[in-house]
Amino acid sequence: MSAKVHIKAYGKNSDEVYSTTIHEIAHASHWVNNVFVYDDIVQDAFLGHSAAIRNNNRRLLESWATTVEIAFALERYTNVFNVAGYEYLYGNFQNLMIQDQNHYTSGGWDMIDDINQRTDPDFGNGDLDFPADNVSGYSITQLENALFTANSWWKWRDNIINMYDNPTEGNLFELFANWPDN
Template identity: 30%
Template sequence: LEELYIPDEEKVDQNGRDIISLVPKPNGVSVDDLVDKSLELTGNSENTGGSVMARSNKWRPGGRITMQDTELGTVGVEGLKIQARRWFTTHTGFVDQNGYYQCDGTYKNPANYSFNFERYEFEIRGSISGVDGPKMEGNWNQHYQRNTKQNYHSNIFRAAFHYAYKNILNLRRPPQNGFWRTQLKIQANYFNDPDGTSNGNHNPARRFLGMGSAIHMYAPTRPSSGLYGTTIHEMAHASHWNMDKNNYNNGDKIVVESWARGVQWALTRMVYSNYNLTSQYIRGSYTGVVQDLIDPAKLVQNGLYQADGNLEYINASYNDQVANYNVRQVEDALNGNRTWIGWRNKMFNSYNNPTKNNINATFTFWETR
């Protein structure tokens, strides 16, 4: 096949100029003029009137993609890869934190906008895979209200993009895409967990050949911070598995779930400053040990915790006297350990923290039902 060259659809250089505008025009006739005439003669011209030799102004695709957040209001769906396509040429832009994007090229006729809830490192699957926009000129803007599939997918996407690409306090990333490695798949189910027991789950066995989704998400009508936090929690499991597969697969539940709960607390509050997990900590399984190791010393007496699945006040004679570890230190101590005691001992032995002598009390409190 011959190469097809359509200067109607040009990239821009680093200064934002159309590359085609730099091409000489012999005898005053540009390549654009020749293409316009060719399109007219073949019945493909979209010129609505006037001389085809007087070509229309070029335009650069852009716009804003946002969603309604229950706590933050209107927020950008940061990280979305937006594509504008016309014939055989596609220009691409990426949504920033405020929702704005601009593609890397120009057109002089309408183009089709679209995006998928996917980046190189991960893909959000579910009842929708993306959004196909209209064929148009000018900016394409979208805003997704609460209790829509687009809002649900957008919420999960924001959290996944955070863990895969943004600042995660020096933690290890979840499994990354590449040669002999499969892209992380997240199944966004637009319904509640059929068993009624989970907001999400992670099973590395479902990664087989990249066909299944290691992470499944449920309960789409929860507050935005809850959806964000659950996504972080399940991706923390994926990262833990990727770091130490054998000890993750054979690890004690209290170790595996306490770590994911801790990362959930640490990363989600980077976006939702008032995010609080107190009522979601469960002594003996989904504990708050990671938070206690990191945050300032505090009294944790008569706290609202879950015990054996029931939310209740526990008269706990426990004074959290451990502080100022960082989350990467906790992760490094987790690496190579599958037991609660092994994790505790490595925390104690690995770092010269002035509060280390209180670590035993912290671990003892959280393992006691």
């Protein structure tokens, strides 16, 4: 029997290997916590009838796993190993423009952090090619709880709004709309 996860990160830095491992474990955890919904999301992400459905569902899968990846990398290298000023890939994905990545987005991390990369002088500095991120203050646990019954990118957003009170929740529509479905 073959392994379910294969990580081929030859020549990568140790933090990237660690984080890729966490990313794949996040997919497995998502699957374990709601097998039927997860299987439907995966099927639609790769076999959906339209590009919009495929992109929407793949974005949900990969953005969630990317969020966990960033959180674990920051915890490990900042708090456990005390690496001063540590940032994960692309400045914790804040240096990625919208067109750089339609699936592995900063969207989940954007709901946790307090950086608006579109306006922050260290990132987009007003460049409209960066996501508008006026959302902050959610916990990774809140995002995970909202994930388990979400069968699409948009349903994840709706679950977050319906399940939690957050002063920035009105900006979730703007945040989620940064990445196109087509």
